[in-house]
Amino acid sequence: DAGITQSPRHKVTETGTPVTLRCHQTENHRYMYWYRQDPGHGLRLIHYSYGVKDTDKGEVSDGYSVSRSKTEDFLLTLESATSSQTSVYFCAISDFQGYQPQHFGDGTRLSIL
Amino acid sequence: DAKTTQPNSMESNEEEPVHLPCNHSTISGTDYIHWYRQLPSQGPEYVIHGLTSNVNNRMASLAIAEDRKSSTLILHRATLRDAAVYYCILRDNTNAGKSTFGDGTTLTVKP
Numbered sequence: 367d368a369g370i371t372q373s374p375r376h377k378v379t380e381t382g383t384p385v386t387l388r389c390h391q392t393e394n395h396r397y398m399y400w401y402r403q404d405p406g407h408g409l410r411l412i413h414y415s416y417g418v419k420d421t422d423k424g425e426v427s428d429g430y431s432v433s434r435s436k437t438e439d440f441l442l443t444l445e446s447a448t449s450s451q452t453s454v455y456f457c458a459i460s461d462f463q464g465y466q467p468q469h470f471g472d473g474t475r476l477s478i479l
Numbered sequence: 480d481a482k483t484t485q486p487n488s489m490e491s492n493e494e495e496p497v498h499l500p501c502n503h504s505t506i507s508g509t510d511y512i513h514w515y516r517q518l519p520s521q522g523p524e525y526v527i528h529g530l531t532s533n534v535n536n537r538m539a540s541l542a543i544a545e546d547r548k549s550s551t552l553i554l555h556r557a558t559l560r561d562a563a564v565y566y567c568i569l570r571d572n573t574n575a576g577k578s579t580f581g582d583g584t585t586l587t588v589k590p
Contacts, residue, residue: 409580470522
């Protein structure tokens with residue numbers, strides 16, 4: 367299995383508080399991704415990174431920021447969490463070419479009350 | 480970004496073949512076709528990918544139409560453990576960043 371660790375695995379917090387989710391990889395892959403998945407739906411891309419300090423927006427980036435200061439870590443921050451950001455968040459990694467598969471972490475279940 | 484279209488749900492009987500279709504009419508020449516599946520409470524798992532030719536691996540087969548505007552994931556003998564949501568996505572070989580998932584097909588396998 368690809369070496370991807372998401373932390374925390376579960377978190378409950380209150381509206382208006384900042385939240386940071388961490389994705390750590392041991393595969394030295396260039397690309398890292400953050401997705402969210404809401405009940406009964408597929409994954410929606412929030413942000414992705416194509417290298418250290420290189421990031422770009424996905425389809426649902428509003429309210430989220432990311433940072434990648436080293437190859438192995440990709441952080442997702444909710445500056446001021448809202449109830450609409452309650453979701454399951456998945457991190458994924460891949461090498462840079464499109465034929466390389468993505469490998470996913472086990473997800474972080476985030477509840478914002 | 481090129482999108483994919485899949486049926487919301489499909490059913491199959493155990494030990495019978497399953498053909499899961501995917502339409503991708505706006506596919507570009509540099510897009511690879513990938514399939515993933517997601518079991519309940521887990522992250523998606525890579526199944527198979529292809530560019531133009533049909534592909535086989537230990538999990539499944541991928542049949543790609545000659546015009547590349549559609550593809551079919553084939554599970555040769557469905558088991559109860561194959562019950563999952565199956566996603567067909569396109570990954571650009573020149574920019575693997577914009578990997579967009581749709582809602583996928585929920586496969587139910589009946590004993």
